[in-house]
Amino acid sequence: MKARLIYVMGPSGAGKDSLLGFARTRLVTDGIVFAHRYITRPEGAGENHIALTDEEFDLRSRHGLFAMQWRSHALRYGVGVEIDQWLAFGCTVVVNGSRAYAVEALARYPQMTFIHVEAAPTVLAARLASRGRETAEQIAARLARQARFEAPAGASVVHIDNSGRLADAGNAFVDVVHRVAAGR
Secondary structure, three states, X not given: OOOEEEEEEOOXXXXXXXXXXXXXXXOOOOOEXXXXXXXXXXXXXXXXXXXXXXXXXXXXXXXXXXXXXXXXXXXXXXXXXXXXXXXXXXXXEEXXXXXXXXXXHHHHOOOOEEEEEEOOHHHHHHHHHHHOOOOHHHHHHHHHHOOOOOOOOOOEEEXXXXXXXXXHHHHHHHHHHHHHHOOO
């Protein structure tokens, strides 16, 4: 199996964490690993991440412990350099990334595959509201400023619509990971 990086992204509320959780339980196989993120937000809400304070994040950043890092919605996000070792061992690595960081990620990992998770605006609004992190006005403002995703030049991108049943989008997601891992 050849080393491959799969970078999952999409708007807040598209169901990336749900798809990653769905796939994680079905892809327990040698060679496919799911990276967690380091985020300056408390743990919870079904998201696979390690909570760090701003000071802890700064320290790790200064020591070069992030392969990728970005800011979004007043938070800091990082993916650890351990993914480089996993790729060197020939693993297929799945990361939860950011659309705003896609160009930088592609520059570092030019052979990666992007999976862009999408959902209908009404679905996004309902999911964001159910989280309870933002007011209705903040959610409306977030949805209004969302730009259509433009893939970086030369990128391999697969789009998955997660507006309906999780099993439908989840099975499509698992199929993509299998194809990428197999080099197809």
